[in-house]
Amino acid sequence: MSKVLVVNPPRFHGIPVIREDRCENADRDCVQTPTSLVYITGILRSLGHTVRLLDANGYNMPKPAVLWQIHKFKPDWVVLRSTVSTFEEDTKVADYAKMEGAKSILLNWNLHGVSEEDVLKKCPSLTRYLGLYHYEYVIPQIIDGEEHPKPKFTEDIPDPPWGDLPNFDPYFMRTKWLKPWVVVRGSKGCGWRCAFCVDQSQRLYKRSPELIGDELEYLVNRGVKYISFFDDTWESDENWSMNIIKQIEDRQLKFRWYINSRSDMIVRRGLAFFKRARKAGLDGSSFGIEFGTDEMLKRVKKDTTVAINTEATQILHKAGIKSYASLMMGYLGETKEQMMETANWVRRVKPTAFQINPVYPIFGTTLWAEAESMGLIDKSKLDWKGLACVPTGLMDWKFTEYSPQELYKIRRQMYRKIYFSSWALYNLLKWSWRNPELTLGYGISMLGRMRNGFTFSH
Ligand code: SF4
Structure with missing residues (x-):
């Protein structure tokens, strides 16, 4: 058995980093629980390994403290995560590990179109490097150096060891009033092909919903007030x-929760389903509206x-x-008129909140392949660090007549126009009675983000 x-590596020049699959980016305004690493810790421990979890990002530990932990624990293996924009800083953990004689495995999902050899x-x-x-x-x-029969995600994580995080004090999303906040994962994967x-x-x-119920109950008993499903x-x-929902009802768990949805699935589940979810504490849902035109x-x-x-909202x-x-x-190919239709959809339908992000290409996606075949991306010249879902100042592609920098300018104008309009104020007041x-x-x-700019923040 191994140690x-x-x-979860330290913050990036003081900026917290989210290193969780589709969300791999530095973000000034969010400290997220290292959920996937908690689950991995549980899986390895269930197989008999001696495992320690270190959330240097969450607890804002400096690099020397991580080095000291590696030196003290003397692991055989170090498992770490990274993002494209923080790769060089994050992988210093692997340098420390090597100095101490440990082997290391890196996870970085947004790099998955890059070969292991190149990484x-x-x-x-x-x-x-695992781009899986x-x-x-x-x-x-x-x-283990051996093949395990491929288990189902369902059976893998009977008891995610959240107790390895001594407290949930550091974790917040946008506001420190939304605490203690934890991110869990009930499912993994998506059958759609956007x-x-x-x-x-x-x-x-x-x-299994029962195991998720156990996990939620444990977290609520530890005082967690808000839980986001990363699914x-x-x-x-x-x-x-x-x-x-039934697990939450039967166990009489009192907490607020949050999900990610698809609009067609919201419509299919219907109003009665969501009314019941609301009664069980569902507070909000993100969903990918993406564009304001059917063509796009x-x-x-x-x-x-x-x-x-519109109906889902x-x-x-x-x-x-x-x-x-x-x-x-x-x-690719979107016109300014089509972009304006997206802003018009927001004004017309009035979601509680929204974000409009300039498109960025991710290795291994259909968008990447299409843009590369059209000669719009030159992999040999591209700086990896720019391929983050938040602005980094290193974007180097142009899919429309506007450069990414120009798109960010257009977005700023849209945000100002929408957020300072009377309906945005009305929206704010309408929802604020519930959680002022x-x-x-x-x-x-x-x-704060408008004042400081959106670099390293959505
Ligand atoms: S529905 Fe589309 S955008 Fe959402 S996770 Fe699945 S593939 Fe991605």
């Missing part, structure tokens, strides 16, 4: 998601329409659930 240190060339201290989505099964195989998405076509695995599309399986939705193979997006609002619309601009402290917190966060 394994599972490490190891960038950081020769690494033993392995279902890495939970492969890490034990590498460490052309821009890093998770496109990844097989869906669902954990790509939480409500895509009606029975499964209803069973989770078709272009990216989203399998939704503007009408479905209305269902959430009727059920008393906040809607957070994710939108994008600057996709959150509304104030989000408002302060938004003003």
Whole structure:
């Protein structure tokens, strides 16, 4: 059996970093629990390894403290995560590990179109790089040096060892009034094929609702007040998601929770489903609206329409659930008129909140392949660090007549226009009666980002 240190590396020049699959980016305004690393710790421990979890990002530990932990624990293996924009800083953990005689495995999902050989060339201290989505099964195989029968995600994580995090004090999203906050994962994968998405076509695995119920109960008993499900599309399986609602009801768990959805699935589940979820504490949902025109939705193979997006938002609002619309601009061939239609959709439909992000290409996606074949991306010249879902100042591609920098300028104008309009104020007041402290917190966060710029923040 091996000694394994599972490490969420330190912050990036003081900026907190989210290193969780489709969300791999530095973000000034969010300290997220290292959920995947907690689950990996549980899996390795269940196989008999001696495992220690170190969340240097969460607890804001400096690099020398991580070095000291590696030196003291003397692991055989170090498992760490990274993001494209923080790769060089994060992989210093692998350098320390090598100095102490440990082997290391790096996870960085947004680099998955890059070969292991190329990643190891960038950081020769690494033993392995895994650009795999279902890495939970492969890490034990590498460490054990043998093949395990491929287990289901469902059966893998009977008891995620959240107790390895001594407290949840550091974790927050946008506002420190939303604490203690924890991110869990009930399912992994998504059967849809949206052309821009890093998770496109990844097989869906669902954990058992009973085990998720155990996990939620443990967290609520530890005082956690707000839980976000990291699942790509939480409500895509009606029975499964209803069973989770029943777990919350039967155990009488009192907490607020948050999901990610798809608009067509919201419409399919319907108002009664979401009213019941609301009663069980569902507070809000993000969903990928993406564009304000059917042409663009078709272009990216989203399998939704503007009408479905509108209906889904209305269902959430009727059920008393906040809607957070994710939108994008600057996709291949998108015109300025089409971008403006996206902003018009926001003004017309009035989601509780929204974000419009300039499109960025991720290795291994349909968008990447298409842009590369059109000669719009030159891999040999591209700086990896620019390929983050938040602005880094290193973007080097142009999919429309506007450069990424120009798109960010257009976005700033859109934000100002929308957020300082009378309906935005009305929206703010309408929702704030429920959680005035959150509304104030989000408002302060938004003003801060407008003042400091959106670099390293959504
Ligand atoms: S539905 Fe969401 S998670 Fe699934 S491929 Fe589309 S954008 Fe990605």
